[in-house]
Amino acid sequence: MNLNATLFAQLVVFLILAWFTMKFVWPPIMKALDERAGKIADGLAAADKAKTDLAHAEKKASDELRKARESAAEFRSGAERQVAQLIEDARAEGARIVNAAREAAEAEAAAASQRAKEALREHVAVLAVAGAERILRREINAQAHAELLTQLKSEL
Template identity: 30%
Template sequence: MNLNATMLGQAISFVIFVWLCMKYVWPPLVTLLDERRDEIATGIKNTAAAAKELELARANGESIVAEAREKAQSIIELGQQRQNQLVEEAAELAQKEKAKIIAEGKAEVESEKSKVRQELKSEMADLVIESASKLIRKNLDSKSNHELVEHMISEM
């Protein structure tokens, strides 16, 4: 009977041990396992969501870069158009300035020509009067008159 009593004592001890484990050890372990399972599930969901967000961000980034390139290209084109316009305006302004300077030069040349003509006419008139007065003073023959005129012309 000893054997049976020992077995009965061991069975009772085992049942108490199982009851204590089920009451105090098993619930915190189950809670920890449930929390860990929930964390892993949340991590997997977050990873999938993060992967989707990363793909969207890449697509958005590529579209933003493409849009920025297009804007930069349009700005460059506008700059080139403005540069061409400025060059054309500068050439046109230079042409106008050139025409103005040429016109002023021509007017100045004409003015100088007129002034010189006037001076020449005045000098010629003085010379003609002087020649005529010399001719009148010396009432010479035609040969002497001719020599006197040639002499006056050579002095000019």
């Protein structure tokens, strides 16, 4: 065989194969590669968008957490103020009740003292009358001398 004819035949077969590949094989491969590149680009864009969404969501979550903490602190301070006010009111009410009880006890003690003084005056008056009766050796009529006895009680 001739080297030139073989070389020429191989060149023709190569060119036909190259043309066939360029016409029928290459476009679907390029189309698949372009679709794959598009999917990869879309995936990268989605990943970038997911990153920005995640950063935005994290920022929003931290803002919400900060707001919740501030709200809880405000609620806690309000509750502490209410508790302090309730304690102060309870102390004032307790002091008022103690003062009222003290005044009532003092009034009761004064009334009991007055009753005891009256009873003592009565008793002293009876003893005075008994003593005077013995001194005079005669009976004194308490009904007849009621004014004298009342005056004696007031002097005691």
